[in-house]
Structures are given as C-alpha cells and as structure tokens.
Amino acid sequence: MVHENSQEDLTTIPVAQYVRMSTEHQRYSTDNQSLAIAEYAAAHKMRIIKTYTDAGKSGLNIRGRPGLQQLLQDVENSAVEFRAILVYDISRWGRFPDPDEAAVCEQTCKRRGIKVIYCAEPFTNDGSLSSTVMVGLKRSMAAEYSRELSVKVFAGHRNLVQRGYRQGGAPGFGLRRQLIDEQHNIKAILARGEKKSIQTDRVLLIPGPAEEVETVRQIYRMFLDDGMPERVIASTLNRRGVLTDLGRLWTRGTVHQVLTNEKYVGNNVYNKTSFKLKIEHKRNTPDEWIRKDGAFPAIVPTDDFMRARAIITARSRHLDESQMLDLLKCLLEKHGALSGLLIDEEDGVPSSSAYRTRFGSLLRAYSLVGFNPKRDFAYLEINRELRRRHPDLVAEISRCISSGRGWVRQDAENDLLIVNDDFTVSVVIARCKPTPAGSYRWRIRLDTSLRPDITVVARMNATNSTALDYYVLPSIDFSADALPTMEQNGFVLDAYRTDTLDDFYTLTARVPLEEAA
Template sequence: MSSLNRTQNSDPPTSSIRAAAYVRMSTEHQQYSTENQLDTIRAYASENDLEIVRVYTDAGKSGLSLDGRDALQRLLGDIESRSANFTIVLVYDVSRWGRFQDPDVSASYEVRCRQAGVAIEYCAEQFRNDGSLSSAIVKQVKRSMAAEYSRELSVKVFAGQSRLIGLGFRQGGPAGYGLRRQLVDQHGNLKTVLEHGEQKSLQTDRVVLVPGPESEQRIVREIYRMFVEEGRAEREVAQILNERGQLPSPGHRWTRGAIHQILVNEKYAGHNVWNKTSGKLNERRVSNPEALWVRADNAFPALVEPLLFNAAQLIIQSRTKHLTDDQILDALRGLLARKGYLSGLLIDEEEECPSSSTFRSRFGSLLRSYSLIGYTPARDYAYIEANQRLRELYPQVLTSTIQRIQEVGAQVEVEESTQLLWISQEVRASIVLCRCQELPSGSLRWKIRFDAGLSPDLTIAVRMQPGELEARDYYVFPAMDQFAPKIRLAEANARELELYRFDTLDILSTLTRRVALPGAA
C-alpha cells in the first residue's frame, strides 16, 4: 500500500485533511466489492491523517463506459463546479476509474480532478501518485492492462455462453411473444416460470424457453396460417390482428416488422439460435454472418410445425428470388436516401425493401450489403469481424487442448466463469488466440496479451494464420516468464522468444504429464 510523505511540523496538526472516497464494483470481481474497497481506503485515510467526508459509490456498474455511473458523474460535477468540500479523492486502484478500451479515457478523469485542484491517491497500489515519470508509466501500463482484461474476458465469456447454447439453454433477452422463460436448476429439474423483467437469483440456475399462454400460442399459429395458407402479406396480417383486438400487449399494436420477426425466428420451430448480432465491450451492435451463429436444433418445444415453418421461409425467400442483386441493392439505396441511415429493424419495417434476412442470405451479411452500396457506418468493422472469427474458433481450440491433455492421463476441468483450464488440480492455463495483422509492407504481426487479471500458471498463445481460420503455431509461456503485459511478434523473432514457440500442442501434454519418482534409497 502506498503512503504519503507529508512535511511533519513540530506541533501536531489541528485538523485532518478532508477527502472523498470513490468505489466501483462490477459483477466480474467479487473480491473487489465496495465494502472491501472502503475498508482499504479507510485504513489508508487513518494512516495518513485524512478525514473521509463523502463516499461516492457505483455498485454493480461496468467499467467499460461512463454511462450509468451516476456516482462518478456526481464526483466530477462536484469537483469541477468547485462545490466539493474535500481536496483529495481516495480510490482503491487505477482500474476503479474504469476498464475503458481507450486507456486515455481513464486518465482524463484524473486530469479533470487535478485541474480543479483536487488530488488523486490510490490506496492499494504499490506506487505513489506523485506526478513523477515512474508513476505516470506505471499508471498507463495498469490502464492498458485493465482494458486488455476486459477484452480477454469477453472472449472467454463468449466461449462459455456458446457451450450453454449448445446444451439448449437461453442466453439473455426476452422470450418473445407466445413463449416464456423457465428456470432449470443445476440437476436439470424445472423450476418457476419467470415473468417479464424477472431474473434468476441463483448463479447455478439456467433458463430454457417453454410455450406461453395458449391464447398467445394460437395467435402465433394463426400468423403462420394466414401468411402461408391464405397468402397474406405481413402488413395485412398485422392489420387483421389489430382490427380483431388481438394485440401483442396492452397499448401496443402489431406492425409489419413484428409479424416478420415471428415468421423468421427459429425459436418458434424449437431451435435455439444465438449470436446473430453482437456488441462486445460497449461497442455498437452489428449483425453477424450465419457462419458465426451458435445454434442447437430442437432444443425446446416448437409452437409451429416444421412443415409450416419451412413453408414460411420458402415464401419469404421466393419473394426476392426473381430480383437481381442490383435490384435488391437499389432498394437498399432508396431506403438509405429516404432515412439517412440503415439498420436491420429499419429494413424489416420498410414495405418496398426486402427483409434484412434476405440481404444476409444473398450477400453474406448486412455489413457487406452496406459496403456494396457505399454505405459505411461510423467505424471500421474489420477488427470486429476478425475477433468474431476468433470467438468462433476458441471453443474448438479449447476442446482439442483438453483432449490432448487427457490422452496422457491428466485430469482437466474448465472454470466456467473464466474458461481457464485447471489441470490435475495443480496448473491453471489460459488460452489466448492472437489475431494476424498484415502491415502495408506485407509483413505479418501478432500481439500476445496476457491474462494478468486471472493469473494463470501457463499462457498458451495461438498465433493465427491470416484470415483467422486456422492456427499457425503456439507459444507457451510460464507465468514467471511473462515479463510484459503484452508482446508483439513478427514472423521471425529473437531467440529468447523462439524458445517458447512450438508447432503443435504436444509440448503441453509433456508439461502436464505425471511422472513417477523413484523411491528413496
């Protein structure tokens, strides 16, 4: 713990220096609870003759953005308005400002406080925040590590969620009209049905989809019947239901887009499909190509017979089969000209435009459809697409690694929350997939980012080939040899780095093999 070196007067101080405390907790770190943070901050204040006059608390708030962090916004507002009755802010550590993907954002909050005459002191760090070059360097490294922790954790959480989808469990989001969410305990026993807005209370419980009220089920089947057997368009089906008073919920009316979503959503045929869209680390949500979807067919009872569901899909697809690619893209250009932007929901509500699923089917993804008409959203999605491919590959690499270790007789468990491998109850290993970056010169580069926040004993870095479709080679680093939070690799590297490189994962089997020791003489 750092401490203050204030000038000591011969006479005892007449009063303590007034300070405020800022604490934040997200659901990812129980050991960093607000109570634990405050215990450390209070001990620090006592040791350094500081009087805590106010505590600002953001409990259960993500550190990825400022949105929703009311306490931090109040703290900054009080300081910058000069209404604060303190001159120091005590923070547990650097990461409590946030795990922003741009480390400069975290730094900016400290700068704003200093510019208003309020100092920042970190109570659990091993350095003094005294403005020296060394403290500036350490803080920047810790900010970058905090951001990287979120990125790596995101990949591992995705792998865990993908596994649960394959087992037939629902991953977030409302059930949808005609369906309900039901809890399942860790032994597979059915529990209560969740009402709208209710969440599970036990971490070990899972959620499955079950049929909703019979009245809603009848309307879902009626939507399919009118569309398939009577040949009615989505907007016409919506109008009929609204005129009958069969509304989706009090105060809401059926729309073309709502009917279309029921007709194309595979959950009504009993299939569990996930990752159609994604928005990692507070980024804008994007539509993913079908190759990246995670699915489990026949995961729960279907509301619509397979024959009727498939017939609806054929009708929807046939509506645009006779249209050329140019005609479909012209419709998209017209919508863009009228609205000024594009989204899947906007496309589905437009009568004269093919549905968003049509663009995904014809061109591979909505993003590629946008690029074909010269529409570029306000960011570069190349990095996201590469990461999507890595997330898709991660479960395969994890499974093959476990199999190789088990082949030599070792036991392997996977920590569900972190996806770390727990080998023979002795070694914890992290698998990191490294995206291949091609420079303008044609040279290839990879970045290995270590899981510093999870403290694994081994880090297995998988260097991917260009395109992120297959592994190139592997680097296996023991924790004691991880001398930096990240390493940048070229196609050929220094000898001290090449010592850790292997063409296959056989070395991992060797490292984890149990060897019988001869008895003492």
Template structure:
C-alpha cells in the same frame, strides 16, 4: 462495481478508504460512487464524470482523491485513458491516491511502472473474463439453455434447477436468482400456440403477407406478448425466428467489451437444434423461410438499393421498422443479409442517419421496459394495500376505483449543444388523472427518476424537461415510487362515538 452480485462492494471500498483517511489525517468531505456500473468505459459512469467536471471547473473543494485501487479508477481497454483522467486531476493540483495498493502514488519511477502494469492488467482481466463468459454461454446454449432475451409470443421462460427439473415460470422482468438455475423455453398458453401455428398457415397456405396477417389478428383483438397491436414487423419476427422450430440460436449480434455492436457472420453463430419443444414443424418453417428468401432473391442488389432510395425520398428517414412495415419492400433482415448490415445498405444509397444507429436497439429496449414498469407500479399499489384494474387495450390503471394512472417512458435526448432533454407525451385521449413519467439516464438503459404529474396541474399534450427545471416542475420529481405508493394506500379510519 458493476453487478448485483457485488452488492456490498462499494460499502467495503468505502470502509477501506475511511480507514486509510483516518490513518493519514484526511477528512472525507465528498463521495463519488458508481454503483452497478462497468469500469470498461467512461460512458455511463456519471459519478466519475461529475468528479472530473468538478475538478476541471475548479469547483472541487477537496485536494486529494482517494480510490480503493487502480482497477476502481477504471478497467479501460486503453490504459492511457486512465492515465489521462488522472493527469487532469494532477494538473488541477489534486492528487490521486490508491488506498489498497502496496505502492505510494508519488510519481516515482517504481510507482509509475507498477501503476502502468496494473492498468494494463485491469484491461486484460476484462478481456479474459469476456472470453470465459462467452465460452460459458456457448456451452450453455449447446446444452439447450436460454441466454437472455424475451421469450416471444407463444413461448414462456421456464426456470429449471441444476438437474433440469422445472421450478417456476419467469414472468416479464423476472430473472433467476441462483447461479445453478437455468432457463429454457416452453410452449405458452394454448391460445397463443394456436395463433402462432395459424400465422404460419396463413402465410404458407393462404399466401397472406405479414401486413394482412397483422390485420386479421388485430380484427380479432389479439395482442402481442407485450400487449400491443400486431404490425407487419412483429408478424415477420414470428415467421423468421428459429426458436419457434425449437432451435437455440446465440451470437447473431455481439457487443463485446462495450466497444461496437456487430452482426456476426454465419460461421460465428452458435446454434443448437431441437433444444426446445417446437411450436412449428421444420417443414412448415422451411417453407416460410423459402417464401421470405424468394421475395428478396427475385431482386438484384441494384433493385433492392433503388427501392431503398425511393423509400428514403418518400419518408426522408429510414429505420428497420419503416422498412418492415412496407409491403413493396424486402425486409430489413433481407437488407442486412444481402449487404452485411443495414448501415452498409444506407451508405450505398448515400444516407447517413442523423443519430447514432444504436437508437434502434434503444427503441427495442424501451418497448420491453414499459410493461415491466407497469408491473412495478401495480406491485407498489398492491403492497400499499390498494387495488388496481388494468385496461388491456390502453394499459390505463384504475387505482382503488378512485383515480386513473398512465405510465410513460421519457427517453433521454442529447441536443446539439451536448445537453440532455426529455420529452414527456401525455395521453390526451385517455386523460389520466396522474401520469407517471419514467425518466431514463443518458444511456437510455437505466432508470434515472420519476415525475408524478397530475393532469390538473399539467393540462398539456407535451412537456419538455431538462436536468434542472426549477421548483415548479422538479417539485413533482421523486427518486422512487414510494411517494406514489402512499397515494394508493388504504388507511383505516376509526369510527367516532
């Protein structure tokens, strides 16, 4: 199952499978369940991957695999992939049965034809659903409703009911719970709104560049919406995003059916003007856009590529952040606009990123995940009856005035041999008593587990962990924050006479 709305989906499937097994005299000895996973691709479906690995390695202690129906095996866009995975099991002497289907998977011509049709229909269902969802999103955009993403500095997400009446402000990490509710953008705290307008004045009137504006804000100890110091890149995002002029923009980049992430041409971008209350008037926003466009328009294609090549020789690697942090370079968005994409610009100078180019999106996601994890830790402490103070500059947590906690995100890295590794970096400057390392799954989009690492046992700056590390390290591994929650609980002590 793939969504929270299918909360009981796997339980219902398990009940049907159990009934099927009982009627035919099977004993269920092991269950593989991919909860909250899409069936579009094998990537991310760890349970199905483990099942196939067990079959291929010969460690499977079962002779039959029971699946609810054909679509639960997978809604692959290529139906041959589903057939290939089933053939792997068949070649290992393990039969696959579909419990809720009207046909017996006995290899007969009828079963083969019906099964092939259902596989194709499962893939087509996702394609049709994708089109319907996209059309629905476009309609909501035209009505002025926000479709996902962070609000941004100076703005907040406002939850409204089906009649457009405001209900509550959504904080970081919160989502709407009712299908009829919608989200719009509204101005944030007055101090942030003044800062956004000041950034535009400094850029348009005082002719400061993004890096100089970031220095001004950092000298005044102002932080971004994620609680971080300002950089040239984050200032550039504020100066170029149309939401600050009140426009609702959608479909700049698409990732349909989890196939390829593409930057869409201008004619496919969905835009609704004056959807939100603007923080910046259109004239000022236009002046800022013209100044940014002029910086790159003054350079020819060859000149832009030559500067990119020079930067590559200087840094030996290229990312959007590295480009945006340079004053003598056009922005990464300018390269994307001029050449179609950053990757295309890289190709023109003969540069091939060593890793999958999607790591940039992963970095952006992990940056947004960190504040949400800090919030989750704070909530766990408060639920246990404890108290916590947060240092706004370092994000160090002081629990009950007794010990300090730091939260770090450990992204998953894949070695050349195909194995997973995680690097945990301890904050040597803050020296927290406990470091909570949030370990990510292979796709770096979902949480895997936690490591609760006390400084007294790990007086190091870095720690490298594998999927299995032995009792010395894995003794500190937990699936939830319940164990940490017990550390911060306040326990009443009776006074003895």
C-alpha cells in the same frame, strides 16, 4: 493500509470519493469500498465532502457510468472544492480494455490539480517512475482480467447453449422461460424481467399459454395458406384484440420476427450478435453462430418454418441492387432517416437482413443512398479497410524479402511468414485512435497463440490511410503486455521503431558462399 509519506499538503484539503461495483450481486461492495476509503481518509486527516457512485456498472468503458462521467464533468467545468479523489484500487477506477483510456481519465483530473489516490494499492500514486510503472502494470492486469473473463464467460455460454439451455433474452410471444435445478427438477416459470438467482440453476424455453401458441400457428397459416403479408396479419391480430408479449399492438416487424426466428421450431441459436468487452457491436456471420437444433419443444412444424423462410428470402432475391437502393431512397425521403426497424416495418421493402446480405452491412447501403447516421460509425469502415489492406501488406513484405535475396513462404492456416526456413514473422496493422486529450493511441491486437519469432507492427497515421512507422519486435525481447500504443513508448520499445522496413529486409537477405576447395 497504505500511508503516504508526503501528504502534509492534503491534510486540510477536502476530498471526493469514487466507488463502483460491477453487478447487482456485489451490492455490498460499494459499502466495503466506502468503509476502506473512510479509514484511509481519517488516517490522513482528509474530509470526504462528495461521493460519486456507479452501482451495478461495468468498468469496461466510461459509457454507462454516470458517476464517473459526472465526476470528470465537474472536474472539467466547475470550480470543485475537493482537491483529490479517493478510489479503493485501480480496478474500481475501471477495467478498460485499453489501459490508456484509464490514464486519460486520470490525466483529466491531474490537469486540474486534482490527484487520484488509490487507497488499497501498495504504492503511492505520486508520479514517480516506480509508481508510474506500477500503475501501468496494474491497469494492464485489470484489462487482461477482463479479456480472460470474457473468454471464459463466452466458453461457458457456448457450452450451455450446446446443451440446450437458454442464454439471455426475452422468450418471445408464445414461449416462456422455465427454471430448473441441476437435477432438471422444475422450479418455476420466470416472469418478464426475472432472473435466476442460483448459479447451478438453468433456463429452458417451453411453449407458453395455449392461446398464444395457437396465435403463432395462426400467423403461419395466414402467411402460408392465405398469402397474407406481415402488415395484413398484424392488422388482423389487432382487430381481434390480440396483443404482443409486451402488451402492445402488432406491427409488420413483430409478425416478421415470429416468421423468421428459429426458436419457434425448437432451435437454440446464440451469438448472432456480440458486444465483447463492450468495444464494438458486431453482427456475426452464420458460421460464428452457436446452435443446438431441437433443444426446445417446437410449436411450429419445421416444414412450415422453412416454407415461410423461403418466401421471405425470395421477396428480395428477384430485385437487383439498384432496385433495392431505389426502395431505400424512397424510404429515406418518406421518413428523413433510416434504421433497421423502419426498413422492417415498411411494406414492399426487403428486410434489413436482406440489405445486410446484399451490401455487406446496413451502413454501406445507407451510404449508397446518401444517408449518414448521426452516430459516428466511421471506425467500422476503418477497421474493414485495414482488414482488407492486411493481405496487401503481407504480400508486399514477402515480395521485398524475396527481392532482397531472401526467400519466404506463407503458412496458409495462420498467415505467418516463414523466412529462409529459419524464423517466423507475424504482420499486424495498428489503427490510430485520437484521445480526448488530443494525443494519439494505437490499438494493437496480437494472436498470442501464434508465437512468432518476430512481430512487425505497422502503425497507421492519424487518418489511417498509410503507415506512419513500423516496430520490428523480436519475441525474445518483448511481451504482449508491453506494446507501442503511445506516440512515445520509451527507449526499451522505441529502439525497435523504424520509419521503413529497409533494415529489416537487409537482415533477411542471404548471401551465397563459395564452396571451399
């Protein structure tokens, strides 16, 4: 148990506690945290008057954590009675992928004179140099743990999908999830919302009730043989009293989903979208999908599925971009807003996937018809623009090295620059991100597998329109755990900061020597 040496000022001050567990499988974790915090409070003559709890909540970000949000809101907006917050350890405060986000949350409390105390950490969070270093290190370790865990979990999911097992998501109309043990013995049919409770158990998709399977086949017959569009098929099913797997009426979108999802021909497809580390929702390209064809029993012939797909694809193929945008404008005028669901539900309008394919993203299609969603998607455009700008920056650095009597070639596989056949250089663009406190932070992502001799980091300005400064970081002097993510990063890092790369180009120059007689 940690004993702080200078806690006299807190002995009569009431405190709050914050506890968090990541999943429902850790249902006893908050009790254990509260017990340890209570022992710490008693040992230091503190009185816990308020508890904030996030049960079954990920620590990757503050979104979805009402307990921490309420804590910060109380601290900011009300005259709280407690003067300190007790947390079990730094990881319970959060495993933020960006350690600075955890620092901002803590700084919010400190600005109001409320100290955050980590009860189980082997140091005192007193603002001293040693504690600041330890807190930063622990935050980085928590972030790295999340990154490593994400990679391992994804690898595990990929392996299971390629072996034909179902990974997450509702089975859909006409299908059911079957639970099996590690010897493939059938255990049960999982109802909606049920999950497997034993780690070695697996889930397969199997055909559902015979009447649902027959309805799926009827949908394909009505679409292929009778030429009915999705809206008419939905109306026909509703008149017959057939409900979806959610017990709802059929719509154009739900019929469209049956006609386009490969699970009905037995294919197991995973990673169409991703939300790694809960940072950014991403719609992945087909080459990133993980698939296992023929993983489940098919309830629709593959030929029928491919015919339906061809018809749906051809519906938008004959429209040029201006015609597609005109239809989108009409939809916007009709509803006053746009979404993938609205697009998929509208007769005579290409599907949302068709707009993504033709225009690169729904966001770009929206902007072309003058629709700006309430949610701020600007960061997506910024990331896209910075990815587009990266090859230009690499080319500019190559040109300047060559014009300065050096020579350079680029590795076609990993974009590393090989300078003078002597050392390698990796070029990274860091996006600028304002924090709630009004300062700036830079997101720096390194491919640790490259191991360049020098990493050139171009930090963008506040508008991400041009480079603010550069860091020329030799691998021998820095690690991926210590990166220039803040405005001021201390002498150890800022010694490598430069406003331009002129000095770097000078160092890469080679001067020919006359041969001695």
